[in-house]
Amino acid sequence: xxxxxxxxxxxxxxxxxxxxxxxxxxxxxxxxxxxxxxxxxxxxxxxxxxxxxxxxxxxxxxxxxxxxxxxxxxxxxxxxxxxxxxxxxxxxxxxxxxxxxxxxxxxxxxxxxxxxxxxxxxxxxxxxxxxxxxxxxxxxxxxxxxxxxxxxxxxxxxxxxxxxxxxxxxxxxxxxxxxxxxxxxxxxxxxxxxxxxxxxxxxxxxxxxxxxxxxxxxxxxxxxxxxxxxxxxxxxxxxxxxxxxxxxxxxxxxxxxxxxxxxxxxxxxxxxxxxxxxxxxxxxxxxxxxxxxxxxxxxxxxxxxxxxx
Amino acid sequence: xxxxxxxxxxxxxxxxxxxxxxxxxxxxxxxxxxxxxxxxxxxxxxxxxxxxxxxxxxxxxxxxxxxxxxxxxxxxxxxxxxxxxxxxxxxxxxxxxxxxxxxxxxxxxxxxxxxxxxxxxxxxxxxxxxxxxxxxxxxxxxxxxxxxxxxxxxxxxxxxxxxxxxxxxxxxxxxxxxxxxxxxxxxxxxxxxxxxxxxxxxxxxxxxxxxxxxxxxxxxxxxxxxxxxxxxxxxxxxxxxxxxxxxxxxxxxxxxxxxxxxxxxxxxxxxxxxxxxxxxxxxxxxxxxxxxxxxxxxxxxxxxxxxxxxxxxxxxxxxxxxxxxxxxxxxxxxxxxxxxxxxxxxxxxxxxxxxxxxxxxxxxxxxxxxxxxxxxxxxxxxxxxxxxxxxxxxxxxxxxxxxxxxxxxxxxxxxxxxxxxxxxxxxxxxxxxxxxxxx
Numbered sequence: 218x219x220x221x222x223x224x225x226x227x228x229x230x231x232x233x234x235x236x237x238x239x240x241x242x243x244x245x246x247x248x249x250x251x252x253x254x255x256x257x258x259x260x261x262x263x264x265x266x267x268x269x270x271x272x273x274x275x276x277x278x279x280x281x282x283x284x285x286x287x288x289x290x291x292x293x294x295x296x297x298x299x300x301x302x303x304x305x306x307x308x309x310x311x312x313x314x315x316x317x318x319x320x321x322x323x324x325x326x327x328x329x330x331x332x333x334x335x336x337x338x339x340x341x342x343x344x345x346x347x348x349x350x351x352x353x354x355x356x357x358x359x360x361x362x363x364x365x366x367x368x369x370x371x372x373x374x375x376x377x378x379x380x381x382x383x384x385x386x387x388x389x390x391x392x393x394x395x396x397x398x399x400x401x402x403x404x405x406x407x408x409x410x411x412x413x414x415x416x417x418x419x420x421x422x423x424x425x426x427x428x429x430x431x432x433x434x435x436x437x438x439x440x441x442x443x444x445x446x447x448x449x450x451x452x453x454x455x456x457x458x459x460x461x462x463x464x465x466x467x468x469x470x471x472x473x474x475x476x477x478x479x480x481x482x483x484x485x486x487x488x489x490x491x492x493x494x495x496x497x498x499x500x501x502x503x504x505x506x507x508x509x510x511x512x513x514x515x516x517x518x519x520x521x522x523x524x525x526x
Numbered sequence: 527x528x529x530x531x532x533x534x535x536x537x538x539x540x541x542x543x544x545x546x547x548x549x550x551x552x553x554x555x556x557x558x559x560x561x562x563x564x565x566x567x568x569x570x571x572x573x574x575x576x577x578x579x580x581x582x583x584x585x586x587x588x589x590x591x592x593x594x595x596x597x598x599x600x601x602x603x604x605x606x607x608x609x610x611x612x613x614x615x616x617x618x619x620x621x622x623x624x625x626x627x628x629x630x631x632x633x634x635x636x637x638x639x640x641x642x643x644x645x646x647x648x649x650x651x652x653x654x655x656x657x658x659x660x661x662x663x664x665x666x667x668x669x670x671x672x673x674x675x676x677x678x679x680x681x682x683x684x685x686x687x688x689x690x691x692x693x694x695x696x697x698x699x700x701x702x703x704x705x706x707x708x709x710x711x712x713x714x715x716x717x718x719x720x721x722x723x724x725x726x727x728x729x730x731x732x733x734x735x736x737x738x739x740x741x742x743x744x745x746x747x748x749x750x751x752x753x754x755x756x757x758x759x760x761x762x763x764x765x766x767x768x769x770x771x772x773x774x775x776x777x778x779x780x781x782x783x784x785x786x787x788x789x790x791x792x793x794x795x796x797x798x799x800x801x802x803x804x805x806x807x808x809x810x811x812x813x814x815x816x817x818x819x820x821x822x823x824x825x826x827x828x829x830x831x832x833x834x835x836x837x838x839x840x841x842x843x844x845x846x847x848x849x850x851x852x853x854x855x856x857x858x859x860x861x862x863x864x865x866x867x868x869x870x871x872x873x874x875x876x877x878x879x880x881x882x883x884x885x886x887x888x889x890x891x892x893x894x895x896x897x898x899x900x901x902x903x904x905x906x907x908x909x910x911x912x913x914x915x916x917x918x919x920x921x922x923x924x925x926x927x928x929x930x931x932x933x934x935x936x937x938x939x940x941x942x943x944x945x946x947x948x949x950x951x952x953x954x955x956x957x958x959x960x961x962x963x964x965x
Binding site for chain 2: 280281282283284297298301303304306307368380382383469470472477480481483484485486487490494
């Protein structure tokens with residue numbers, strides 16, 4: 218809604234004929250660019266170069282163990298990776314984990330946010346305590362989950378008969394559970410910030426008009442919170458897509474796209490294939506971000522036109 | 527004026543101080559240069575630091591060996607070394623290589639060839655099987671430190687006469703299960719090298735081949751399919767533990783020695799002898815061992831050779847001293863010391879018959895100063911196994927081949943012998959040329 222009202226403004230500004238800049242203004246702008254240049258160059262060197270280099274590597278046959286056999290193969294590596302069942306298995310699993318865990322996190326996070334928002338006694342403590350799982354290093358948390366569910370010695374292993382980490386389906390849910398447990402507080406925190414945006418007057422007015430709690434939630438709170446919800450979803454989706462630690466520790470042998478890339482790059486020392494995979498991950502992440510921003514209209518941080526001069 | 531010169535002097539002082547701070551590590555480095563440090567990167571072993579200390583004493587100040595412990599698991603060890611070698615790291619001197627890595631490291635040019643006097647010393651009196659794992663393309667690239675071969679460990683209360691073949695072992699386990707006794711067969715079947723080792727042994731024992739002898743092409747003959755059938759049957763008749771698909775060496779050993787163990791057999795390396803002796807004295811009383819079960823009745827198994835070799839990094843700044851240090855760390859005395867204290871099988875043949883105790887000057891004693899016979903009672907079984915043993919396919923792409931095999935064989939219960947064999951054949955062909963992707 219706000220978007221529609223604001224969007225035309227920059228477009229109008231662009232259409233206006235360019236004003237002649239005064240000498241001083243131009244010098245000032247030049248100085249500004251010069252002052253920015255070092256930072257921009259460092260940024261390009263640090264973030265741009267690795268990306269370009271991995272795209273370059275992805276078009277080569279380059280195995281560190283056979284340095285003499287390196288050659289330029291153009292898109293062969295992409296054909297190899299995209300034609301491999303292993304890649305698509307890993308891709309499917311990563312997507313499944315991402316979707317299932319993000320949906321669960323959204324629902325639970327919303328509940329948690331509502332509870333925290335309404336808490337009157339010890340609000341600070343409640344918020345701090347609920348953030349503890351998010352504060353634990355993922356690898357450490359993953360190990361504690363593994364010890365808990367270990368088939369022989371785990372103190373929770375008797376709860377399921379199938380073997381929480383050895384049976385395929387059970388292991389999938391254990392991993393999702395570990396992910397959800399860890400990142401729900403983060404989701405709740407972002408959603409709570411969104412909840413703060415909902416004016417009490419709106420809710421009061423709605424209830425005067427006879428709206429029940431569920432109607433107030435779906436018709437008033439959710440639309441107002443939409444930007445916060447979408448940002449939370451975007452962050453968590455991108456995060457969940459990169460899943461590594463939990464899978465690596467809990468179910469060795471299961472591959473997400475990140476683990477497979479790591480296996481090919483570090484274990485297999487195959488720079489060509491590994492780079493191809495990382496470029497594919499990069500493209501997937503870009504597509505996910507694009508869908509969120511263009512289709513759902515998520516506001517990227519800093520894109521508020523009010524910030525422009 | 528005065529104040530200006532004072533600030534200048536102050537600035538100079540600050541600059542001098544800064545320079546001193548920056549130069550300090552350099553000066554310190556120069557200071558320690560009078561004594562050469564040989565950095566050994568090796569997997570964690572209980573008594574290896576004592577071996578290092580002995581060799582330091584023998585070096586008599588010419589160099590000091592520093593023992594840097596690598597991660598416990600093979601994949602982690604290899605990963606750290608290849609990562610650093612690929613970056614030409616000169617801080618590594620002597621490398622502890624699993625026997626299957628030598629070809630890869632040699633082909634990549636990361637380790638030095640052994641020649642002349644050093645070569646002669648490293649080859650003297652070594653079993654031919656383990657020695658072949660130290661070579662690549664007919665040249666010697668490492669010195670054997672210890673070999674290894676899996677045995678069948680059992681409890682003589684349950685099975686006074688142990689099974690000789692897999693079929694026999696499975697039916698014995700089924701019978702024990704019917705009688706309500708501990709019956710499980712424990713083996714390493716998680717998706718990693720341990721599963722490949724078991725599969726390789728079964729295939730070799732069935733007279734089959736996974737790869738050709740030169741490691742360049744895939745064979746997957748009848749014996750290889752027979753191996754798949756055995757693994758499948760073993761995993762699906764209900765005589766293994768519930769954590770079969772995540773079992774590594776440690777879990778297998780713990781599963782056998784824990785208080786209410788349901789295990790009757792374990793297929794594992796000799797290190798379990800020392801572990802069970804100290805951790806489960808009750809079970810130890812009845813612990814027995816024999817050769818790994820075979821496939822064809824009347825023929826002994828051909829177990830897979832394991833163990834470690836020591837190589838010298840191509841980027842080492844002190845190659846001469848590194849060769850000497852490596853030779854000391856694996857000499858006959860130290861191999862005997864580690865065999866007795868840690869059950870690590872020696873690669874030097876004469877050690878097995880060595881009648882003298884660890885400390886030659888003192889009388890032999892079961893507890894304080896044992897001989898090979900006293901502390902290493904499975905030495906004959908190991909000796910016999912080693913004579914029949916076969917190494918894993920020697921190829922620089924072993925890591926790829928092994929990753930593919932373990933991925934396809936896991937979980938063993940899902941194996942469909944002819945289809946799995948066809949898939950192995952297809953994907954191994956790619957893996958050998960480092961084409962295709964690793965799962």
